[in-house]
Amino acid sequence: MFDPKDLYELADDAPELTDPVLLYHFDGFVDAGSAGRLALGHLLAELEHRVVATFDVDRLLDYRSRRPIMTFDTDRWVECESPELAVHVAKDATGTPFLLMSGPEPDREWELFAKAVAALVERLKVSKLVTLHGIPMAVPHTRPLGITMHASRPELINNAQSSVFGRVQVPGSVAALLELRLGAQGHDALGYAVHVPHYLSQAEYPTAAVTGLEAVTRGTGLVFPMDALREAARRTTTEIEEQIRASSELSTAISGLEQQYDAFAAGAERENLMAETTPMPTGDELAAQFERFLAERDDE
Incomplete structure (x- = not known):
């Protein structure tokens, strides 16, 4: 039996936090307009942060399906851009600590990875897990972007907008599996799927990231610096x-x-x-x- 704690390494100076929110997004699944990637990338660029845990990407990733970039200089290899899947601690605009988990979506050992995240959630005393990404919809960019909320329990969904989906089956993702598995263990987990105009889904669309982070603020109380993202x-x-x-x-x-x-x-x-x-x-x-x-x- 594999120990899920073997999948990650916790920093020696990991902080003692009080009910932090864990905001997460993984590259590799549907993310129309790069809504989730832009949102977490913006936060990591704007806020001071440090790594508190790293995952063993050698076990989780298939390098042959997404090969890392290496640099060849004249007659030798000089650099390899190794991927990183990590948890960071940061503070929002009001000084409230929270956690960010980002990196490539694991290719393998999904269930063990979910157990590893659960162990980290317990160790870091996480109060709520939150994810966001974009989904392509037949909507114009000239109208306010909609959001489909989903959560481990109905009480976490605090908006009046009804879902445009019924019961459907879709390809799975690690982000969705975390919500399912950790929700079943009693942890609060929710997500925001931003409705991105289908004709912009392959481009970077910062408006979708703004919409997603504003929804996270409403759902968690975290306040983020948004000027640069709104200008983009x-x-x-x-x-x-x-x-x-x-x-x-x-x-x-x-x-x-x-x-x-x-x-x-x-x-x-x-x-x-x-x-x-x-x-x-x-x-x-x-x-x-x-x-x-x-x-x-x-x-x-």
Whole structure:
């Protein structure tokens, strides 16, 4: 029987915390607009933090499926960018300590990893686990982004917005498994799935990260520095609007999405956010146009 504690190494100076929130996101699963990656990356860039625990990535990752980048210089190898899956401790804008867990999603030993996280949750006296990511939806960027909340118990869901999903089966993720397994053990765990316009799902969309972190603040009371992220969101929105104004096809498509979204929000009889009778470019076609625009911007 493997000991889950063998999967991680706890720092010698691991802090004694009082009911901290553990905010987590793993790279590798669906994350439309890079909502989760941008959100946690922003916090790690803006807040002072230090590592309190690291996981054994040699056991958890399949290097052949996502090979680390190595640097070759003239006649020798000089560097290897080793992946890191770690837990950090930081303080929010009010000085409240909390934990961040980020890194690549494990490829193997999911159940043992969940037990290892549970052991860390007990050791660090975590009060609540929170995750966020983006999901592609047929919604226009000109409307407020929606959020689907999910939690280990209904009392944790504090918004009035009803879910747009019924009972569905989807490919699993480690983030979802943690909520399921630790919730079954009595730990509070919840997540926020930000509704990202499907035509922007492959691009970085900071507005989705802003929406996600604002939801985390409402759900946990943690306060984050947001100015830089909001400015990035503003710039991205301006660039998107420039592209739309330059294309009558995009303008028509976005207008159609707005009409469908408004009808859905008003309670029109429609099962989903896509009208079947309106001829419009697909999400892939819209995304391709935006990707061409973003590539041209990068070249400039």
